Amino acid sequence: MWAFLATPTLHMAATSESAKPDEEVQELVAILDAGAQYGKVIDRRVRELNVNTIIFPLETSAEELYHNNLKALIISGSGNSVNDSSPIHYDPNIFSLGVPILGICYGFHTIIKHYGGEVSKGMMREDGQFEVILETDNNSLFESMERNQQVLLTHGDSVKTVPDCLKAIGWSGELITAVHHITDPVYGVQFHPEVDLTINGRQILKNFLYQISGCHGSYHLSSREASCLEYIRDKVGEGHVLSLVSGGVDSTVSTALISKALGPNKVTAVHIDNGFLRKNEIEQVVASLARLGISAQVIRASLRFSSASTIMNYRDKDGSIFRQATPLLNTVINPEEKRHIIGDAFVTLASSMLKELDSKGKRPIFLAQGTLRPDLIESASSLVSANAHVIKTHHNDSPLVRELRKQGLVLEPLSDFHKDEVRQLGLSLDIPESIVNRHPFPGPGLAIRIICQEEAIIREDFSTINSILNTIATYAQCLEKPSSVLQFLSMIQDCTSSNDQAFLSELSASLTYFITLLPIYTVGVQGDSRSYSYAAVISSDDESKFSWKDRMKLAKLLPKILHTINRVVWGFGKAIYGPVCDVTPTHLTTGIIATLREADHQAHSVLASHGLMGSISQMPVVLIPIHFDRNYQEIAAFPSCQRSVVLRPFVTCDFMTGVPAMPGEHIPLQVLDEMVAAIKQVPGLSRVLYDLTPKPPGTTEWE
Ligand SMILES: Nc1ncnc2c1ncn2[C@@H]1O[C@H](COP(=O)(O)OP(=O)(O)OP(=O)(O)O)[C@@H](O)[C@H]1O
Numbered sequence: 135m136w137a138f139l140a141t142p143t144l145h146m147a148a149t150s151e152s153a154k155p156d157e158e159v160q161e162l163v164a165i166l167d168a169g170a171q172y173g174k175v176i177d178r179r180v181r182e183l184n185v186n187t188i189i190f191p192l193e194t195s196a197e198e199l200y201h202n203n204l205k206a207l208i209i210s211g212s213g214n215s216v217n218d219s220s221p222i223h224y225d226p227n228i229f230s231l232g233v234p235i236l237g238i239c240y241g242f243h244t245i246i247k248h249y250g251g252e253v254s255k256g257m258m259r260e261d262g263q264f265e266v267i268l269e270t271d272n273n274s275l276f277e278s279m280e281r282n283q284q285v286l287l288t289h290g291d292s293v294k295t296v297p298d299c300l301k302a303i304g305w306s307g308e309l310i311t312a313v314h315h316i317t318d319p320v321y322g323v324q325f326h327p328e329v330d331l332t333i334n335g336r337q338i339l340k341n342f343l344y345q346i347s348g349c350h351g352s353y354h355l356s357s358r359e360a361s362c363l364e365y366i367r368d369k370v371g372e373g374h375v376l377s378l379v380s381g382g383v384d385s386t387v388s389t390a391l392i393s394k395a396l397g398p399n400k401v402t403a404v405h406i407d408n409g410f411l412r413k414n415e416i417e418q419v420v421a422s423l424a425r426l427g428i429s430a431q432v433i434r435a436s437l438r439f440s441s442a443s444t445i446m447n448y449r450d451k452d453g454s455i456f457r458q459a460t461p462l463l464n465t466v467i468n469p470e471e472k473r474h475i476i477g478d479a480f481v482t483l484a485s486s487m488l489k490e491l492d493s494k495g496k497r498p499i500f501l502a503q504g505t506l507r508p509d510l511i512e513s514a515s516s517l518v519s520a521n522a523h524v525i526k527t528h529h530n531d532s533p534l535v536r537e538l539r540k541q542g543l544v545l546e547p548l549s550d551f552h553k554d555e556v557r558q559l560g561l562s563l564d565i566p567e568s569i570v571n572r573h574p575f576p577g578p579g580l581a582i583r584i585i586c587q588e589e590a591i592i593r594e595d596f597s598t599i600n601s602i603l604n605t606i607a608t609y610a611q612c613l614e615k616p617s618s619v620l621q622f623l624s625m626i627q628d629c630t631s632s633n634d635q636a637f638l639s640e641l642s643a644s645l646t647y648f649i650t651l652l653p654i655y656t657v658g659v660q661g662d663s664r665s666y667s668y669a670a671v672i673s674s675d676d677e678s679k680f681s682w683k684d685r686m687k688l689a690k691l692l693p694k695i696l697h698t699i700n701r702v703v704w705g706f707g708k709a710i711y712g713p714v715c716d717v718t719p720t721h722l723t724t725g726i727i728a729t730l731r732e733a734d735h736q737a738h739s740v741l742a743s744h745g746l747m748g749s750i751s752q753m754p755v756v757l758i759p760i761h762f763d764r765n766y767q768e769i770a771a772f773p774s775c776q777r778s779v780v781l782r783p784f785v786t787c788d789f790m791t792g793v794p795a796m797p798g799e800h801i802p803l804q805v806l807d808e809m810v811a812a813i814k815q816v817p818g819l820s821r822v823l824y825d826l827t828p829k830p831p832g833t834t835e836w837e
Pocket residue numbers: 377378379380381382383384385386404405406407408502503504505506509530572573574575576577578
């Protein structure tokens with residue numbers, strides 16, 4: 135059928151790169167976006183494999199796809215479920231087009247259901263990097279690969295029955311993780327071949343494109359610098375640009391690009407002190423921008439931010455939406471409220487500067503930001519996906535920014551880039567490596583690294599979760615005397631593989647450890663949707679016997695068993711006995727910000743003094759409102775008044791997925807000890823902890 139098609143119409147370029155085809159008829163693969171966090175990563179990977187792409191919403195009709203003369207279709211993941219009461223519509227005729235199809239996660243579920251199989255939400259969910267077994271013989275998708283593969287899984291729905299026309303070709307424990315159609319070129323994978331945490335994902339995509347879809351690889355990426363410069367010149371014309379510079383990588387590269395495109399006289403660079411910056415940040419930022427010939431104006435606005443508020447959409451109990459003013463930033467608790475207030479405060483401030491420039495006759499004026507692809511996808515911007523869920527509203531994609539964008543007044547030359555691509559571009563612009571390789575620092579800064587709460591979050595299942603955690607920590611002993619914990623044991627067994635159970639058994643037989651639920655919530659990403667849920671802490675007096683590898687392995691199992699836990703940390707020091715049932719009331723007030731700023735400074739100074747900044751990608755230092763080690767008999771007499779600090783050294787390439795840094799590998803153990811000791815010198819702190827959570831199910835930041 136495809137042989138008779140006309141030449142393709144390329145009406146919608148998926149990225150700002152321009153194609154330079156070697157052949158007259160360009161090979162084109164469509165990505166049907168169901169609202170994935172990784173839709174643009176699929177797009178990037180396919181292009182890197184020299185095949186051009188086009189992104190359509192999943193709802194696109196088969197007829198429209200037909201007219202694009204496609205070599206293949208890839209159906210993405212989604213935060214939605216195929217079993218939703220009104221699932222995202224797709225045109226069933228896409229399966230009759232005769233074009234090869236690869237379904238990823240939600241796309242895999244769509245294939246299973248389309249052919250009459252069953253997908254359901256069982257006890258198991260998997261979020262993170264896991265080992266799967268793949269059928270590599272007589273199967274083109276996994277050609278030239280080993281049977282055992284490390285892949286990224288993030289799903290709550292799983293395949294229950296496979297229809298006769300499909301054949302299972304991959305397993306994660308007892309779960310089916312890949313299928314192919316017995317006669318047609320249709321494949322589905324539960325895992326995500328597009329992300330870095332699927333180690334051989336590129337090979338799978340290559341097999342799909344070249345072996346299965348018959349692509350030859352005629353597409354080449356052209357210079358992105360040239361197309362960015364052209365975009366800036368076209369958009370700004372004779373106008374002027376107000377560029378918001380944080381001193382981070384993205385805004386530095388974007389401002390350098392804008393200066394190169396328009397000349398420095400047409401750019402006013404502004405760095406805003408919102409009161410949540412790191413220690414000595416302003417001086418460092420101004421100095422490093424000066425090295426690039428960019429003179430940044432500093433606006434001191436910490437008081438304005440601290441007392442800022444905004445109007446937000448809220449949802450009633452019956453689901454209807456109403457608009458209301460948020461609390462002031464210095465009293466706020468909810469992380470999304472924080473992010474909206476900060477984002478809107480940035481824009482309000484910028485708008486008054488735009489007016490000032492306007493009054494000086496510099497017009498039209500554009501507001502420039504170093505917005506990247508992940509900022510837009512995590513904020514669920516309609517610019518990148520129709521169906522994506524909001525994971526967290528990045529400050530540079532707040533409602534007021536969206537309003538300005540609609541008016542065509544925002545200039546974001548990097549909005550199609552991932553962090554590693556920005557770094558490459560920065561180097562090609564001759565920006566020094568010390569600036570290009572800086573750790574990112576989020577615009578809302580320390581504000582989203584302070585978990586604010588007035589009260590402990592104790593839902594009615596709090597003590598049951600603690601009992602299950604206790605059963606996990608004493609698994610071997612519970613197996614010997616199961617009578618009082620039968621229901622917990624069977625739940626653990628339902629959610630884990632036999633290998634997982636053997637691990638729990640050996641670990642609890644060889645050492646004593648505790649797992650304690652914390653009455654605080656943090657943000658995560660599971661199955662491409664947002665989670666806002668509990669954190670748990672592992673601790674032990676047998677620290678020397680408990681390897682970091684085993685701590686990480688245990689941490690990965692907890693969210694698999696208890697879906698209301700999305701983050702797991704290690705508690706340095708002696709074991710934590712007893713439950714933690716209260717919090718130290720915490721808001722974004724000056725003293726509390728100062729405490730975190732000092733702890734952050736101490737931790738980063740130790741890391742830098744050992745020359746280790748380059749061995750990890752970022753290290754958020756987070757303040758949590760937990761005062762450990764109090765005698766729970768005397769709690770009324772000794773109220774919670776201290777807080778604790780969590781280190782979150784993180785390793786990633788594009789920040790879409792990543793893993794916690796492995797102590798002993800990425801950070802020497804003695805450096806870690808030094809960091810902990812330095813942080814403990816800061817007054818008002820109870821304990822230091824270490825985040826063991828990959829992304830997913832955690833995110834890099836805690837809010
Ligand atoms: N303190 C600030 N002053 C002015 N603009 C800011 C500030 N913080 C953030 N921004 C704006 O928000 C954008 C997004 O911030 P983001 O942290 O993602 O990028 P960055 O700071 O440039 O780079 P990095 O990811 O390395 O921190 C920035 O590019 C910049 O335009």
